[in-house]
Amino acid sequence: MSKPIHFPPDFLWGSATSAYQIEGAPLADGAGHSIWTRFAATPGKIANGDTGDIACDHYHRWREDVALMRSLGLKAYRFSVSWSRILPQGTGAVNEAGIAFYEKLIDELLANGIEPMLTLYHWDLPAALDDRGGWLNPAIADWFADYARVLFERFDGRVCFWTTLNEPWVVTDGGYLHGPLAPGHRNLYEAPIASHNLLRAHGAAVKVYREIGKHRIGLVVNIEPKYPASDEPQDIAATRRADAYMNRQYLDPVFHGHYPAELKEIFGAAWPDWPREDFDLIGQKLDYIGINYYTRSVCRHEETNWPLKVAAVRQTQSTHMETGWEVFPQGLTDTLVEFRRRYGDLPVYVMENGSTFYDPPNAEDGQMHDPLRVDCLKKNLHALHAAIEQGVDLRGYMVWSLLDNLEWSLGFAKRFGIVHVNFETQQRTPKDSALLYAQVVASNGACLNDPA
Numbered sequence: 001m002s003k004p005i006h007f008p009p010d011f012l013w014g015s016a017t018s019a020y021q022i023e024g025a026p027l028a029d030g031a032g033h034s035i036w037t038r039f040a041a042t043p044g045k046i047a048n049g050d051t052g053d054i055a056c057d058h059y060h061r062w063r064e065d066v067a068l069m070r071s072l073g074l075k076a077y078r079f080s081v082s083w084s085r086i087l088p089q090g091t092g093a094v095n096e097a098g099i100a101f102y103e104k105l106i107d108e109l110l111a112n113g114i115e116p117m118l119t120l121y122h123w124d125l126p127a128a129l130d131d132r133g134g135w136l137n138p139a140i141a142d143w144f145a146d147y148a149r150v151l152f153e154r155f156d157g158r159v160c161f162w163t164t165l166n167e168p169w170v171v172t173d174g175g176y177l178h179g180p181l182a183p184g185h186r187n188l189y190e191a192p193i194a195s196h197n198l199l200r201a202h203g204a205a206v207k208v209y210r211e212i213g214k215h216r217i218g219l220v221v222n223i224e225p226k227y228p229a230s231d232e233p234q235d236i237a238a239t240r241r242a243d244a245y246m247n248r249q250y251l252d253p254v255f256h257g258h259y260p261a262e263l264k265e266i267f268g269a270a271w272p273d274w275p276r277e278d279f280d281l282i283g284q285k286l287d288y289i290g291i292n293y294y295t296r297s298v299c300r301h302e303e304t305n306w307p308l309k310v311a312a313v314r315q316t317q318s319t320h321m322e323t324g325w326e327v328f329p330q331g332l333t334d335t336l337v338e339f340r341r342r343y344g345d346l347p348v349y350v351m352e353n354g355s356t357f358y359d360p361p362n363a364e365d366g367q368m369h370d371p372l373r374v375d376c377l378k379k380n381l382h383a384l385h386a387a388i389e390q391g392v393d394l395r396g397y398m399v400w401s402l403l404d405n406l407e408w409s410l411g412f413a414k415r416f417g418i419v420h421v422n423f424e425t426q427q428r429t430p431k432d433s434a435l436l437y438a439q440v441v442a443s444n445g446a447c448l449n450d451p452a
């Protein structure tokens with residue numbers, strides 16, 4: 001029997017979204033193209049030909065969506081800003097209409113007692129910067145810091161939680177190494193450069209924040225704990241490579257001042273020698289770390305898998321999500337405890353955690369039963385609590401996602417929301433998982449002690 005659930009008194013319960021996935025109207029009011037508006041316009045890149053042109057129409061329904069958060073009792077809302085709404089060309093002239101949209105949203109959140117948590121970059125790079133090399137151009141550290149400065153100057157104080165980047169691993173792995181995400185490159189030589197420039201950009205923005213910001217800034221990474229499929233040395237080595245590539249590639253430079261040695265093994269001739277001084281920029285002190293957790297992976301050596309030589313072993317006895325991800329709540333505890341062991345005692349926020357299971361496109365009579373998501377959420381919250389019991393300085397939890405939304409290249413069919421969206425009518429319907437989450441928030445987790 002584990003101990004009764006009891007979360008810290010100021011625990012920040014909230015939900016998360018990102019700009020391109022929910023806003024719609026990506027070119028409204030003077031905004032520029034992003035790599036995602038272009039990617040979506042390219043046939044075959046997003047399932048079903050879906051695009052973010054309308055998405056959840058949040059650009060027009062933000063007030064209703066804040067009211068929805070309030071009705072669920074949420075204490076925080078993690079969202080991202082679209083860089084190309086603020087700077088249509090990526091650098092230079094500020095588009096005041098873009099600022100105004102986020103200003104209204106932030107003020108509405110505050111008026112409803114909801115803490116805004118702002119992410120500067122959730123994957124929608126201005127297309128004008130992609131034309132100049134995007135994350136491959138070292139100048140992007142300055143471009144990003146200049147963009148960050150604009151938002152710090154306008155919003156610091158009203159926004160007390162800042163995040164530089166969401167999941168640099170996904171940006172590089174999906175955008176530059178394997179190519180399912182914008183800008184869709186598939187290039188072993190580009191991937192390390194993009195990663196390194198993401199880290200330099202992160203560091204440059206934190207440096208600017210220390211000059212002018214007065215609150216908290218951090219980085220958000222996705223962690224997928226890796227477990228060996230056997231105790232064969234080859235499988236153990238494969239697990240180490242997978243862990244280095246996905247979980248340590250960004251955290252080691254930020255907290256330890258160097259990359260994991262395995263990256264050279266993985267990238268071979270494509271792995272550059274980095275200038276020593278870059279690590280001073282990258283290693284800026286952070287106020288918190290944000291961790292996104294969805295699943296684990298069980299690893300075995302597989303000679304033919306490029307470039308890591310690792311294969312994931314499907315756990316046939318487990319429940320799997322629509323994305324094929326295994327439901328594995330223990331991995332959330334392991335991730336948080338392992339973060340503390342490796343990198344020390346820093347305030348931690350789970351900035352995304354959630355699941356996708358099939359829900360029908362229409363919610364009848366105001367209800368949507370989602371028993372698998374409810375079950376997964378409960379188990380994840382128990383696992384979250386176990387990490388606190390084991391000494392992790394956990395400060396908050398953001399469920400992914402508030403709304404069903406554009407799941408990137410998988411389109412609208414993969415629903416992660418605790419609130420159902422009918423994409424024809426834009427009707428929002430809280431699913432059973434949202435009703436459960438509202439009880440969790442209202443009782444600060446105590447309702448999780450109730451049987452069933």
Ligand code: PNW
Pocket residue numbers: 018021166167170222224292294352400407408416
């Ligand atoms: C996150 N992986 O992406 C993103 O931050 C969200 O925008 C996204 O909608 C959500 O998770 C659900 O997919 C990830 O392969 C994408 O490990 C891929 C991975 C992890 C996170």
